[in-house]
Amino acid sequence: xxxxxxxxxxxxxxxxxxxxxxxxxxxxxxxxxxxxxxxxxxxxxxxxxxxxxxxxxxxxxxxxxxxxxxxxxxxxxxxxxxxxxxxxxxxxxxxxxxxxxxxxxxxxxxxxxxxxxxxxxxxxxxxxxxxxxxxxxxxxxxxxxxxxxxxxxxxxxxxxxxxxxxxxxxxxxxxxxxxxxxxxxxxxxxxxxxxxxxxxxxxxxxxxxxxxxxxxxxxxxxxxxxxxxxxxxxxxxxxxxxxxxxxxxxxxxxxxxxxxxxxxxxxxxxxxxxxxxxxxxxxxxxxxxxxxxxxxxxxxxxxxxxxxxxxxxxxxxxxxxxxxxxxxxxxxxxxxxxxxxxxxxxxxxxxxxxxxxxxxxxxxxxxxxxxxxxxxxxxxxxxxxxxxxxxxxxxxxxxxxxxxxxxxxxxxxxxxxxxxxxxxxxxxxxxxxxxxxxxxxx
Numbered sequence: 001x002x003x004x005x006x007x008x009x010x011x012x013x014x015x016x017x018x019x020x021x022x023x024x025x026x027x028x029x030x031x032x033x034x035x036x037x038x039x040x041x042x043x044x045x046x047x048x049x050x051x052x053x054x055x056x057x058x059x060x061x062x063x064x065x066x067x068x069x070x071x072x073x074x075x076x077x078x079x080x081x082x083x084x085x086x087x088x089x090x091x092x093x094x095x096x097x098x099x100x101x102x103x104x105x106x107x108x109x110x111x112x113x114x115x116x117x118x119x120x121x122x123x124x125x126x127x128x129x130x131x132x133x134x135x136x137x138x139x140x141x142x143x144x145x146x147x148x149x150x151x152x153x154x155x156x157x158x159x160x161x162x163x164x165x166x167x168x169x170x171x172x173x174x175x176x177x178x179x180x181x182x183x184x185x186x187x188x189x190x191x192x193x194x195x196x197x198x199x200x201x202x203x204x205x206x207x208x209x210x211x212x213x214x215x216x217x218x219x220x221x222x223x224x225x226x227x228x229x230x231x232x233x234x235x236x237x238x239x240x241x242x243x244x245x246x247x248x249x250x251x252x253x254x255x256x257x258x259x260x261x262x263x264x265x266x267x268x269x270x271x272x273x274x275x276x277x278x279x280x281x282x283x284x285x286x287x288x289x290x291x292x293x294x295x296x297x298x299x300x301x302x303x304x305x306x307x308x309x310x311x312x313x314x315x316x317x318x319x320x321x322x323x324x325x326x327x328x329x330x331x332x333x334x335x336x337x338x339x340x341x342x343x344x345x346x347x348x349x350x351x352x353x354x355x356x357x358x359x360x361x362x363x364x365x366x367x368x369x370x371x372x373x374x375x376x377x378x379x380x381x382x383x384x385x386x387x388x389x390x391x392x393x394x395x396x397x398x399x400x401x402x403x404x405x406x407x408x409x410x411x412x413x414x415x416x417x418x419x420x421x422x423x424x425x426x427x428x429x430x431x432x433x434x435x436x437x438x439x440x441x442x
Contacts, residue, residue, distance in 0.1 A: 020106050022115050033058045033118040035100075038111050046112045054116040055097055062123075062173070098126045130171055135178050137167035138187040145194060152232045152260065157198055158290060164191045199302035201230045204239070204280055206306050214313045215272045216440050222263040223308055225280045226256075233260025240283040246276025246310065247438075253283040266310075270438040272343075274312050281305035319344035320353035324360035324384075330422035331361045331383055335429060343437050355396070355440075358386040363421055369407060376407040381421040383429065387440060399436050401428050 021027075027034040037053030039046035100118040107113070141164025148157035168176055168188045176188045207224035223241070227234045233256075240253035241264040248269040254262040264280065282303055319339065326332045339357065340346045347353050366378035380403040387397040406424045408417045 019108065020104060020113075020115075022104065023106055023113050027115070029117075031120055033061050033120060033123070034103075035061075035116045035118070036113065037116075038113045041107065041110060041112050047114075050112050050114045051102075051116070054114050055100065058097060058100065058116060058118055097123075099123055127171075127174060131174050131176065134168045134171040134174075135176050135187050138164045138176065138191055139178060139180060139185065140164075141167065142185075142187060142191050142194065145191075145198075149194075149198060149229070150232070152229065152234045153236065154198065154202075154229065154234045155236050155286075158195075161191060161195050161198065162290075165195065196302075199229075199304075202234070202302070202304045203228055204304045204306040206280065206308060209306075209308060211266075211308055211310045212313060213266065213269050213276075213310045215269055216317075216438070218268055218441070219266040219310075222265045223278070223280070224261050224263050225306065227260045227262075227282075227304075235260050238262075238283040238286050239264075239280055241278055241280045243271075244277045244279045244307070246273040246312075247271040248276070248278075250278065253285065268441055269310070269312070272312065276310040276312065278308040278310065279305055280308070317344050317354045318347045318352055319355040319357055320347055320350040321357045321359055322350070324358055325362050326360075327363040328361035328381060328383065328418060328422050328425060330419065331425050331429070332359060334422075334426055335359060335383070335385070335433075338430075338433065350390075353390055356388040356390050358384070358388075360384045361425075363418065364403070368410070371409075375410045377410050377412075377417065379406045379408055379417065379421050380404065381406055381425050383425055385433070396440050397436055399433060401425055404428070 022034075022036060026036055035054035035057035037050040037055070037057060039049035039053065043049055097118065099122050100116045102114060103117045104115040105113060141160050145157045145160040145164065148154075148160060164187075168191060172188050177184050177186045179185070205226045205228065207226075208221070211219055211221075211223070213219050225239055225241075227237055227239065235256050235258050238253050238255045239262045241250045243250070246269070248271065249267045251263075251265045251267065254264070256262045264278075266278065269276070282305075287303070321336055321339065323332055336346070336359070344355060344357075350356065360383070362382045364380040364382075366380060369376040369378050382400070382402050382404070384400040384402075385397070386395060386399075388394065389396050404421075404425055406421045408420050412420070
């Protein structure tokens with residue numbers, strides 16, 4: 001037993017002696033960055049995993065040294081934006097490392113270790129070339145974007161700013177400042193702030209903020225919406241209009257013209273709500289056209305909008321209801337009530353009516369259907385509604401339920417049979433008729 005323990009102890013001491021010092025203590029060098037990484041041998045990709053960890057180790061050392069002068073140090077720490085760019089920085093530093101060499105590797109039977117080195121001076125020279133290129137492209141994009149903003153070309157400015165950010169994003173862990181026109185310009189920081197400021201001061205002004213309208217009618221005059229930024233009109237941006245209160249039809253999204261203006265027509269009001277609102281804003285398609293990295297920077301508050309209030313005239317069209325058949329008298333009464341309560345003022349004078357309504361119902365009895373417990377009478381219920389414009393004799397709406405099949409137990413009375421048919425027909429009418437009535441335009 002003692003001999004066995006001695007042999008094991010000797011083996012452990014031998015293994016410890018073979019273990020490189022860099023595995024136990026992280027090396028420090030004035031001339032090189034040294035990165036150490038490891039991964040379990042049980043991982044099929046342990047070589048790549050250990051390598052990536054070693055390179056991340058090097059990147060972290062570089063990031064620690066440049067943080068005080070980096071882009072991250074200059075931007076506002078608003079949480080989301082800083083987090084977004086910190087992620088970009090660490091991804092970029094690992095991806096764009098150049099000149100690193102595998103200096104040594106070691107395995108103790110369970111874990112695989114690698115040591116990478118990167119010459120500090122050589123790395124600095126490579127980074128200087130990348131920095132020069134990024135600064136040049138970023139500064140050019142910044143100037144072009146500001147010129148575009150000054151002329152009101154927002155879409156061009158946004159695309160140019162995005163191109164500039166793409167150029168500097170991989171190198172934001174470097175000092176990207178440059179002297180231009182006698183002043184020091186932090187290129188990355190200025191691109192970032194200009195992106196945020198591009199929508200600052202963007203407003204939509206309207207030709208009318210209050211309109212008068214009538215239910216089921218268009219509004220003759222358009223609403224002109226002018227998009228501007230800091231007093232300069234912005235052409236080429238698609239605006240859209242939609243009801244946020246009430247309901248109606250409005251012309252589809254339209255691009256602002258050379259004067260930054262888009263005109264919207266309300267072609268029909270389909271709600272009888274007394275006060276309605278129409279919101280005009282930048283169309284969602286423009287937002288979706290922006291690069292994802294750009295929209296991630298923009299708070300929701302940057303998107304402008306304007307609202308039009310529509311006061312509905314409390315005038316209800318006069319309608320005369322002519323009953324042509326009332327086999328289902330219960331349906332006739334309920335339909336008359338729906339029309340009178342929600343859509344029209346019913347008059348007894350057909351000459352005074354703006355709308356002439358023909359209302360008819362019929363009930364046909366069919367054969368007998370055998371049931372498991374008792375036989376059933378087959379009934380076919382029909383309801384027709386026709387709406388005419390009395391001034392033009394034009395048919396405005398033709399609605400009907402034709403030969404709706406209803407099965408009624410044979411032991412039911414005539415009154416009970418009719419009542420069941422009325423219930424089945426009115427289920428359909430109450431669900432369908434209000435939607436159909438909204439299509440009527442006077």
